Amino acid sequence: NEAFTHRIAAVFHPIKEVSIYALDVNALYPNSVSNLILVNGALQVPPLQLAHNTEFGIKTNFLGGKISTDLAFFREPISNLLVAGQTLPNGFTVSIPSGQTVDQGFDGDVTLNLIQDWQVIATFYKGHDRDVKNNPVGSTLDNSWSVFTRYNLPRTSSLKGFSIGGGASREGNMWVAVTAISGVPTPATGVMKVEKGTLAEAFVTY
Numbered sequence: 001n002e003a004f005t006h007r008i009a010a011v012f013h014p015i016k017e018v019s020i021y022a023l024d025v026n027a028l029y030p031n032s033v034s035n036l037i038l039v040n041g042a043l044q045v046p047p048l049q050l051a052h053n054t055e056f057g058i059k060t061n062f063l064g065g066k067i068s069t070d071l072a073f074f075r076e077p078i079s080n081l082l083v084a085g086q087t088l089p090n091g092f093t094v095s096i097p098s099g100q101t102v103d104q105g106f107d108g109d110v111t112l113n114l115i116q117d118w119q120v121i122a123t124f125y126k127g128h129d130r131d132v133k134n135n136p137v138g139s140t141l142d143n144s145w146s147v148f149t150r151y152n153l154p155r156t157s158s159l160k161g162f163s164i165g166g167g168a169s170r171e172g173n174m175w176v177a178v179t180a181i182s183g184v185p186t187p188a189t190g191v192m193k194v195e196k197g198t199l200a201e202a203f204v205t206y
Contacts, residue, residue, distance in 0.1 A: 019059045026052040035082060035093050046097065051078045071108035074127075078103065081137070096190075101137050103129040117152035129175075138177030138191045145170055148201075166202035 007025040014020065029049040036043040057072030082095035105127010112120040122145070129140035136142075148167030153159045175191045 017060055017062050021055075021057055021059070023053070023055040023057075026050065035095050037082070037095055037097055043092075043094065046082055046095065047080045049078055049080045051076055066113045068111045069108065071106070073104075073106050075102065075104040077101070081131075099132050101129055101131050103127065103137075103140070117154065118149070119151075120147070120149045122147045136175040136191050136193075138175055140175050141171050142173035142175075144172065161206050163205045164203070166200070168198050168200045170198040171196050 005026050005028060009021060009023045012020045029051065035046065037046045053074060053076040055072055055074040057070065060069045062068070077100055079100045080097065081101045082097060087093050105125065107125040109121065109123040124145045126143045128142050129137040131137055146167065146169035148165065150163055150165035153162045153164070172195065174194045174196060176194050177190060178192050
């Protein structure tokens with residue numbers, strides 16, 4: 001399998017703190033030799049995956065980096081994508097070809113460093129990954145968000161070197177291939193939706 005690859009990008013700065021960009025790139029991804037497909041009753045190594053990513057976005061950086069943002073729209077068709085099937089006793093995996101899939105949506109983040117040693121980071125994603133029949137692709141999700149903060153204790157204190165922080169994150173509409181779940185009836189699409197709760201975390205580091 002052969003194909004030309006390319007990477008084309010353009011950046012526009014309407015003002016110093018704002019960057020508007022466009023990106024068009026494709027890439028080849030070889031499938032693992034231990035990841036096989038069944039063709040006419042025989043196991044074969046699957047063909048290369050070809051991804052074509054188009055992205056438009058805007059990045060900002062204000063107050064000397066104290067407030068920065070990143071927002072992007074992306075669309076990425078991928079050919080010859082595989083969905084995990086069963087694992088053979090020899091460790092090889094028999095996968096199910098999904099043909100071409102399209103992953104598209106919006107994602108972004110906001111970072112705040114308003115005072116010294118304190119940082120807040122928020123991220124989000126809203127999109128979907130669908131096959132040619134507009135069915136969800138296994139091991140993908142439709143939305144997510146997270147908010148985390150970290151504070152470095154003052155260098156003048158007896159606890160210098162320590163950081164404390166925490167936050168929360170959530171992944172919504174996660175699609176899971178039912179072949180990976182024992183005892184679950186197989187729906188028509190071959191995937192099922194899993195709703196995960198909000199994960200809260202706190203940490204102390206040194």
